[in-house]
Amino acid sequence: xxxxxxxxxxxxxxxLVEAARAAxxxxxxxxxxxxxxxxxxxxxxxxxxxxxxxxxLAGRRWDAVIDTCGYVPRVVRASAELLxxxxxxxxxxxxxxxxxxxxxxxxxxxxxxxxxxxETTEEITGETYGPLKVLCEQAVTEAMDGRALLVRSGxxxxxxxPTDRFTxxxxxxxxxxxxxxxxxxxxxxxxxxxxDIAEWTLRATExxxxxxxxxxxxxxxxxxxxxxxxxxxxxxxxAHFTWVGDAFLLEHNVAAYTEMPLWVPAEYAGFDTFxxxxxxxxxxxxxxxxxxxxDTLQWQATRxxxxxxxxxxxxxxxxxxxxxxxxxxxx
Numbered sequence: 001x002x003x004x005x006x007x008x009x010x011x012x013x014x015x016l017v018e019a020a021r022a023a024x025x026x027x028x029x030x031x032x033x034x035x036x037x038x039x040x041x042x043x044x045x046x047x048x049x050x051x052x053x054x055x056x057l058a059g060r061r062w063d064a065v066i067d068t069c070g071y072v073p074r075v076v077r078a079s080a081e082l083l084x085x086x087x088x089x090x091x092x093x094x095x096x097x098x099x100x101x102x103x104x105x106x107x108x109x110x111x112x113x114x115x116x117x118x119e120t121t122e123e124i125t126g127e128t129y130g131p132l133k134v135l136c137e138q139a140v141t142e143a144m145d146g147r148a149l150l151v152r153s154g155x156x157x158x159x160x161x162p163t164d165r166f167t168x169x170x171x172x173x174x175x176x177x178x179x180x181x182x183x184x185x186x187x188x189x190x191x192x193x194x195x196d197i198a199e200w201t202l203r204a205t206e207x208x209x210x211x212x213x214x215x216x217x218x219x220x221x222x223x224x225x226x227x228x229x230x231x232x233x234x235x236x237x238x239a240h241f242t243w244v245g246d247a248f249l250l251e252h253n254v255a256a257y258t259e260m261p262l263w264v265p266a267e268y269a270g271f272d273t274f275x276x277x278x279x280x281x282x283x284x285x286x287x288x289x290x291x292x293x294x295d296t297l298q299w300q301a302t303r304x305x306x307x308x309x310x311x312x313x314x315x316x317x318x319x320x321x322x323x324x325x326x327x328x329x330x331x
């Protein structure tokens with residue numbers, strides 16, 4: 001398969017390129033050359049800015065394109081319209097954030113999606129990110145006359161994750177000692193290894209699947225307890241967990257999903273109960289969590305010692321919260 005990848009040098013894009021090369025596909029990358037420009041020296045790399053610089057792709061032909069970095073509808077529409085006659089399928093990496101009501105349990109692809117009062121806005125915030133992805137999906141589907149695969153990804157984890165929204169846990173648990181654990185051990189967690197979503201996306205693209213797919217782990221596969229126990233097992237640390245309830249975390253203004261990775265308050269339970277049966281029927285598969293944790297730890301060890309963490313509690317903040325929790329529980 002001749003494959004064009006928009007992006008291709010960061011996290012999911014990187015994993016897609018590696019999986020595509022392993023499968024023997026012919027890959028062309030289109031990006032600005034600003035992130036890891038020397039990562040794939042053997043590949044054709046077309047330099048350009050997708051916002052106004054797509055002309056370098058004109059007159060070319062590929063079997064499919066995978067868009068890993070589309071966030072603004074106007075920009076995404078431009079690439080889809082340019083490539084409509086150049087590819088058979090446009091695979092767009094979207095997000096489960098497209099859904100409008102995170103309190104709904106078990107949302108499948110037919111659940112209500114978000115909207116914007118002002119559809120011309122291009123500012124990406126916590127409130128606009130999901131609805132902007134919805135408009136991007138619509139732009140691709142319209143431009144491609146339905147020949148669009150919409151990969152609504154869940155929380156992607158594993159090596160080379162720049163967000164630290166999962167890496168915090170293998171690293172923190174490996175340090176040992178008392179670890180603040182959010183919520184309850186049996187709270188569901190939905191994540192997907194970057195290599196698993198990359199491999200499925202490639203297979204789905206080869207198969208010319210179309211329409212929206214929720215792509216993350218099944219809601220009954222993992223719990224928060226599973227994640228933390230696996231981190232302890234893989235790292236062979238002496239970590240022990242103090243489970244702290246939602247009310248306390250909210251009372252102390254702990255930011256869900258960022259300052260406290262993987263945790264969302266119970267009122268947003270739909271966020272970890274998405275229905276992925278459609279993708280499972282079409283071949284979505286998962287590696288063992290132990291492998292993800294082990295590989296994440298190995299990659300984390302290669303980062304600079306002064307790495308500025310983008311997610312998770314600082315040691316000082318965790319200690320303060322644990323002290324406050326024990327004081328409260330002792331009253």
